[in-house]
Amino acid sequence: MAPTTNRSRPRISAKGQQFATVVVGKHQDKFIVHEPLLIHYSDFFRAALTNGMKETEEKTVTLAKDNPKVFEIFVHWLYYQRFPNKAHHDDQELVNRYKDPDVLIALYVFGDQYQARQLRNAALSALFYHTLKSDFYLPYESSIRFAYRRLPTDSPLCRLLVDFYCQYAGPEYYRILNDGYPVQFLLAVASRYAELRIWDAEEDLALASYLEPET
Structure with a gap:
């Protein structure tokens, strides 16, 4: 199976559209x-x-262990990018739900599990910018x-979390356990x-260091 690429977005305004549940x-x-x-x-x-299996015939996919609130934001992202x-006058409940680093981490993990690279990059970018602008507190333990249960330790998100703590976490983050x-x-x-310490460096974090390349 060829991976998804940067081909043109589907024309969902066209007649005769197929839907999945x-x-x-x-x-x-x-x-x-x-x-x-x-x-x-x-x-x-x-x-x-x-793939011609049951899901293909019924046009139904079941994600029994996933969070519907996270999936709804994924659907919003699918349609609006x-x-x-x-x-943008979006529903206030959705806006409030999204403005939480825990939700963006969950979205990244969802994107990893379901092989949605652009969602991973979008969630990581949002977490990066909101945290640097002090819109968000640092993610707690x-x-x-x-993230560490669901992702490889060298994943872009895990690396970003480490760098966040090295750059911005005060002692209080280690006391609240x-x-x-x-x-x-x-x-x-x-x-x-x-x-x-060895490099005597104070690096500014760069988003490009964590984003996955376009394919």
């Missing part, structure tokens, strides 16, 4: 989405909806544990601190 979460919330959008932006959905924004930070995360932070 995505059933999300333990309560089986149903989302009706243009099939071409799902196929265009996610290799997972492309495979599920075109941006996240909810008050300036619960979100970092979630529930179940604690992942050991791999603390080791990465310590290693990064050592690099900065």
